[in-house]
Amino acid sequence: MKTQSNRFTLNFKVEEQVLLREFLHARGISKRTLTAVKYDGGQLLVNGTEQTVRHIVRAGDMVTVQFPKEQPSDGLTPESGALTILYEDEAILIIDKPAGQGTIPSRDHPAGTIANYIAGKxxxxxxxSTVHIVTRLDTDTSGLICIAKNRHIHHLLSEQIQKTGFYRNYLAFAEGHIAKDDFVIEQPIGRKDGSIIERIVCKNGQFARTDGKTIGHFEKNGSKYTLVSLELHTGRTHQIRVHMQWLGHPLVGDDLYGGTRNLVNRQALHCATIGFSHPLTGEELMFKSELPDDLKNLIQI
Incomplete structure (x- = not known):
């Protein structure tokens, strides 16, 4: 893998005779990606010669896919800004996001977001490439974000998420005393009528599952709360916040979903660990982020 002529490029060695289309499909290159390669300035090369997807490749051939150069998305202005980068290679980027910074531009946060800064980088x-956010965090949620450097890489990682091969673990402080050591919340989530922001558990919502584990119980300033470890099996908007509200234990600081801000001035939620297979090499990767100080203070009583 490398960039050629300012384009993202992948090279594959052929092991058996097959149509080029089938060979590329077996390597996770979607029909949509092939269409973009064909019409938007990419190339398919076999042993250095341009070919169509109907070409038959044979053992020993070298297939090169040159992807089109991507343009920044409309409305995404490149900016210079600090990023906490935990890992980077030619395919992916892992960022540790602070609370209070948006992941992508919005009406309330049109600039200064992670996406703006990555576009500038x-x-x-x-x-x-443009910015492909694989895992997104709410503005007031801190922790790990995965970014793909190409639409094909984004596609491969999105497939991992859909097949539950992408591990996402959060640490959260929930109001009240959660008695169970382990719990599973499997409740559908949909948009709340009349709101463009809020979500609720509802029968016609999308399937959502969150697995929880109780870590410890605390009491501070007269408020009881529980530290929990939460694993996402789906990635619905505000999933953890909605599920914990449904459980009767909204997140500390999450006033949108019934929490109070007498202990911390944002939802007490942190993406602490993500793990997945590298989309190109297959290497198992795991990244961790420590609790920021405002959430550590909820443990240090």
Missing amino acids: FLEEKVP
Whole structure:
């Protein structure tokens, strides 16, 4: 894997005779991606010669996929800004996001987001890609975010998420005393009528599952709360916040979903661990982020 002519490029060695289309499909390259390669300035090369997907490849052939150069999304202005980068290679980028910073531009946060800063980084470094957010966090949620450097990489990682092969673990402080050591919340989530922001548990919502484990119980300033470890099996908007509200234990600081802000001035939620297979090498990767100080203070009583 490398960039050629300012384009993201993948190379594959053929092991058996097959149609080029089938060979590429077996390597996770979608029909949509192939269409983009064909019409948006990419190339399919076999042993250095351009070919169509109907070409028959044979054992020993070298297939090169040159992806089109991607343009920044409309409304995403590249900006210069600090990023806490935990890992980076030619395919992915892992960022540790502070609470209070948006992941992508919105009406309330049109600039200064993680996506703005990554777009600026890509522009400065001449990375031929727009920003592909694989795992997104709410503005007031801290922790790990995964970014893909190409639409094909985004596609491969999204498939991992859909097949539950992408591990996402959060640490959260929930109001009240959760008695169970382990719990599973499997409740559908949909948009709340009349709101463009809030979600609720509802029968016609999308399937959502959150697994929880109780870590410890605390009491501070007259408030009882529980530290929990939460694993996402789906990625619905506000999933953890909605599920914990449904359980009767909204997150500390989450006033949108019934929590109070007498202990911390944001939802007490932190993406602490993500793990997945590298979309190109298959290597198992795991990344961790420590609790920020405002949430550590909820333990240090």
